[in-house]
Amino acid sequence: MLVKTFGSAVQGINATIVTIEVNVSRGIKFFLVGLPDNAVKESHERINSALEVNGYHLPKKQIIVNMAPADIRKEGSAYDLALAIGMLAADEKIDSTDLEKYVIMGELSLDGSLQPIKGVLPIAIKAREEGFKGFILPGQNAREAAVVNNLEVYGVEKITEVIDFFNGKNNLEPTVVNTREEFFQNICFSEIDFSDVKGQENVKRALEVAAAGGHNIIMVGPPGAGKSMLAKRIPTILPPLTLHEALETTKIHSVAGNIDSNTSLIAHRPFRSPHHTISDVALVGGGTFPQPGEISLAHNGVLFLDELPEFKRTVLEVMRQPLEDRKICISRAKFTIEYPASFMLVASMNPCPCGYYNHPTRECVCAPGVVQKYLSRISGPLLDRIDIHIEIVPVPFEKLSEMKEAESSEKVRERVIKARQIQEQRFKDEDGVYCNAQMSSKQMRTYAQIDKAGSELLKNAMLKLNLSARAYDRIIKVARTIADLEDSENVLSNHIAEAINYRNLDREGWAG
Numbered sequence: 124m125l126v127k128t129f130g131s132a133v134q135g136i137n138a139t140i141v142t143i144e145v146n147v148s149r150g151i152k153f154f155l156v157g158l159p160d161n162a163v164k165e166s167h168e169r170i171n172s173a174l175e176v177n178g179y180h181l182p183k184k185q186i187i188v189n190m191a192p193a194d195i196r197k198e199g200s201a202y203d204l205a206l207a208i209g210m211l212a213a214d215e216k217i218d219s220t221d222l223e224k225y226v227i228m229g230e231l232s233l234d235g236s237l238q239p240i241k242g243v244l245p246i247a248i249k250a251r252e253e254g255f256k257g258f259i260l261p262g263q264n265a266r267e268a269a270v271v272n273n274l275e276v277y278g279v280e281k282i283t284e285v286i287d288f289f290n291g292k293n294n295l296e297p298t299v300v301n302t303r304e305e306f307f308q309n310i311c312f313s314e315i316d317f318s319d320v321k322g323q324e325n326v327k328r329a330l331e332v333a334a335a336g337g338h339n340i341i342m343v344g345p346p347g348a349g350k351s352m353l354a355k356r357i358p359t360i361l362p363p364l365t366l367h368e369a370l371e372t373t374k375i376h377s378v379a380g381n382i383d384s385n386t387s388l389i390a391h392r393p394f395r396s397p398h399h400t401i402s403d404v405a406l407v408g409g410g411t412f413p414q415p416g417e418i419s420l421a422h423n424g425v426l427f428l429d430e431l432p433e434f435k436r437t438v439l440e441v442m443r444q445p446l447e448d449r450k451i452c453i454s455r456a457k458f459t460i461e462y463p464a465s466f467m468l469v470a471s472m473n474p475c476p477c478g479y480y481n482h483p484t485r486e487c488v489c490a491p492g493v494v495q496k497y498l499s500r501i502s503g504p505l506l507d508r509i510d511i512h513i514e515i516v517p518v519p520f521e522k523l524s525e526m527k528e529a530e531s532s533e534k535v536r537e538r539v540i541k542a543r544q545i546q547e548q549r550f551k552d553e554d555g556v557y558c559n560a561q562m563s564s565k566q567m568r569t570y571a572q573i574d575k576a577g578s579e580l581l582k583n584a585m586l587k588l589n590l591s592a593r594a595y596d597r598i599i600k601v602a603r604t605i606a607d608l609e610d611s612e613n614v615l616s617n618h619i620a621e622a623i624n625y626r627n628l629d630r631e632g633w634a635g
Contacts, residue, residue, distance in 0.1 A: 126219045128209040129226050130202050131249060132195055133242035135460040136374045136415070138249035140226070142191045143202070145209035150185025157190030159197045166200065166231075170207040173235040177283050182214035198412050201240040204229035204259070208285060217289045224256040227285070235282040239263035241380040244373055247271040257297070259285055263384040265298040267377060270370070270387050272302065300387045303366065309390035310363045317356050317532040322518035323349055329513040329625055331535050334360050335542035336604030337558035339446070339468040339508060341431065343627065344515030345485070346478045350471035353515075354427045357469055358392040359532035361425070362540045368423045371463065375422055379415050393424030395466075399433040403441045409453045413460050418445050421466040431470040432500040439505055442468075446508045449561075468509065472501075483516055498628070510560060510597045512628040542607040559604045564596065571603040576616040584623045598622045 130141045155164055171181055188206060190197050205227040212219040228246060230238040239261050247268040250258050257275035258268055265278025277295040279285055287293045317327060326342065326349075333340040334357060342350045364372065373389045376382055382389075397406065397417045408416030418426060428434060445451045449465040474480040475494040480487040487494075543558065549570055550556040556563075562570065573581070581598065584590055590598075599614070601622040606614045 124213050124215060126209055126212040126222065128205045128212070128222050129255070130190075130205040130228050131226055131242075131246040132197055133245055133378055134195070134458070135413075135462060136245055136378055138242065138245040139192075139195060140249060140253055141195070141197065141202075143205050143209050144189045144191065145206075145213040146187045147182045147210070147213040148185050148187075151183070152185050154185075154187045155190075156188070157193045157197060158195065159190060159202075160199070162200045163190075163197050163202055166203045166206055169200070169203055169231045169233060170210070172233040173203075173231045173282055174207065174211070176233065177235045177281070179211065179216065179286070181210055184214075186210060186213070199241070200230040200238075201228050201242075203231035204237065204282065204285065207231065207282060208289070211286065212289075217286055218291065219289075221289060225259050226250040226255050226257075227259045229259075229261045229279070231282060236280060237261035237282070239384070242378045243267045243382070244270060244370075244377040247274060247276065248374075250274060259288075259295075264382075266300055266384065266387040267373070267382050269298040269300040270302050270373070302388060306366060306369060306388050306390050313359045313391070313532070315356055316359060317535055318529045320349060320352060320356065320529060323353065323515065326353060326513055326515055327530070327535070329511055330357055331360060331539060332601060332604055332608065332621075332625070333357075333467070333469075333511050334535075335539045335608050336510075336546070336601065337467060337560040338510035338601060338604065339470075339560070340511040340513065341470040341472065341506075341509050341628070342513055342515050343472055343474050345473060345482050345517060348515040348517050350515060351427075351429055354396075354425070354429070354469045354471060355394065356532065357425050357427075357467070358394050360535045360539055361392050361467070362536070362543050364390065364392055364423060372423050375415050375419050375462065379420060381420070393421050394427065395421040395424070396427040396429060399428075399430050401434070401438060403435070403438045406438055407441050407445065407451050407453075407464075408462050413453050413455070415462045416451070418442065418451060418464040418466060419462040422463045424466060426466045426468050428468070428470045431472045432497055436500070436502070440502065443504055443508065446505075449555075470509065474498075474514075481514070506628060510601055511625040513625060514627050538608055541610070542604065545607045545610070559600050559607070562600055562603075567596065567599055567603075571599050571614055573599065573602070573614045573619060574616065577602075577614060577619040580616050580619050581623070588623070590623075590626060594626045598626060601625055 125146045128143045131138045132141050208227055211217045243264040244267055247258050248271055251271050251274045259277045262278035262280050265276055269276040275297045278298050288295050344350055369388050395417050406417050408419055445464040451462050451464045453460045475489045475497050477488050479485040480494050546558050602614050602618040605618040605621050
């Protein structure tokens with residue numbers, strides 16, 4: 124008897140429906156075709172044990188299984204449940220009438236219990252698009268899939284529940300999640316706050332400007348000055364995720380297997396902080412079976428690179444294209460996968476190997492030329508893509524010990540949201556541009572015109588401070604954001620002046 128069940132293969136952050144055709148006929152052999160990998164081929168032993176423990180047996184006949192479309196590679200153990208149900212249905216131990224209405228996915232243990240799988244959200248979205256009535260999957264993944272409306276999601280613990288469901292012996296309870304209600308309940312919760320940081324008012328201002336315009340930022344300062352503490356609080360001042368952004372972010376983390384059983388939708392902007400020993404593949408994504416890297420897991424959030432010069436040169440250079448295009452394409456001989464990578468880059472570094480160059484009280488012990496050599500580990504093209512450079516000095520004891528309450532993240536976020544709304548309105552007719560950091564040179568001439576006084580100030584700064592030529596565009600973009608924070612239609616000279624102060628590393632001779 125020929126029976127069809129349905130599963131799904133995930134490519135990038137999108138899914139493709141896989142039709143599993145099972146034919147049982149006279150004979151004794153078992154064939155599994157359709158480009159399965161080793162994990163799929165090993166399913167025969169897992170299925171055999173799971174069925175025997177629960178009082179069922181594989182058909183003692185010839186079994187031919189085809190996984191179509193046959194030109195897409197099927198990877199992982201998530202097809203176990205669909206294969207097992209298909210074999211039992213082909214042997215007429217399960218009523219096959221309703222099989223075509225459901226997508227079935229799950230990894231089987233030897234006792235018939237189900238293990239969680241990756242990529243559930245893209246699969247659920249695809250199942251709804253293809254008109255399936257429901258999605259049967261492991262209970263640990265049920266809340267994640269239930270985010271998708273107009274699709275019945277059944278979380279099960281054992282294979283016997285699925286068998287009895289199709290035979291009409293029991294009714295499974297669908298998992299229901301009120302997506303909007305749950306999303307808006309969790310959207311503003313955060314354990315950390317800007318008010319935890321004492322002093323550093325100039326740095327907080329720079330971070331506010333960076334958040335308001337989506338600008339990349341690098342902080343330079345000695346050990347213990349508060350660089351990491353400030354960076355971790357940046358997501359608390361960024362605008363809350365929209366529901367569309369939350370779905371997009373959750374899809375990426377679902378494919379990577381980062382969603383736990385209690386989470387249905389990611390409600391907070393991601394904050395990723397990889398160690399400096401990370402490989403280039405781990406950062407941008409890829410591998411034998413391509414997976415999203417850290418830059419994609421930071422999509423719609425913050426990628427924090429602490430101690431930037433300690434990262435390998437090759438690792439930093441592979442970020443140049445994603446920083447511009449806000450996506451990463453991973454190409455293989457037979458396919459190309461595209462992952463989104465629209466993130467805000469926040470980097471920090473010591474000014475020199477010993478960490479105390481330009482320190483107000485401690486003396487730098489580095490040899491002549493070492494500071495410049497240390498800084499040169501970061502290439503010019505990468506530094507060119509970082510709009511704001513801010514120097515951090517240690518907080519004096521008087522600031523640390525004062526009891527005065529600092530400004531909270533909520534107040535800063537309100538100003539950031541207002542500035543983002545101005546930019547959203549400004550770029551409503553520009554495709555792919557959502558904030559000032561994404562402006563092209565042509566758009567700058569349209570939306571960030573500076574007056575005569577500002578132009579003269581910028582000219583003098585370029586000459587007297589020996590600013591590099593690449594600083595010019597960045598200063599104007601940052602000045603446009605500062606003007607938006609002040610609700611100013613025009614970019615004025617005081618906005619230019621503040622933006623000039625955020626280009627420390629471009630000053631000729633800064634590092635000796």
